[in-house]
Amino acid sequence: MFNLFGALHYDKRMVDKYDKATRSRMMAAVRSRGNRSTEVRLAKLLRKHRLSGWRRQYPIHGTPDFCWPKSRVAVFVDGCFWHGCPRCRRAPKSNQAFWEAKVAENKRRAKEVGRILRKQGWVVIRIWECQIGKPSTIRRIAEATIGTVLVDGSRDKRTNGGTNGVRNRFIPRQAARALRYTR
């Protein structure tokens, strides 16, 4: 299968036979495919953990990958390559300055989008593509979208499944464990 890392590996061994514009289009194609599959992965996880109420392509600033309009939570999944993940990003050998500038611009824009959304009262969560499967990812989303989770894994009735504007929510450790293992 042709994937991002395959493409990079290919670049390493051979001189880039495509010009800048063509390479850029190819990498953009890789990005959109990668994004779709990572979003599908997260959607599956949300269903598995019975987290509902989310929308895709919800028309707010920055168009988050997942959005909970009711509890005003916006989730972005950042591609490791495109946002310069410190864990797994490998810089391409060719056009290095070009890609570095692109990653810097993505980071800058992500910050700006976050700032604007928070000002509008949204809780903004960013997740690295490589961290989607981590229990802490689902816990962060659950904490923000359904508020306190009781030890038995049920939702806190006081907030009626929403956040009631409470920004500093907390899931006790046992509840997080219940959420992880009983659902």
Ligand SMILES: [Zn+2]
């Ligand atoms: Zn990563």
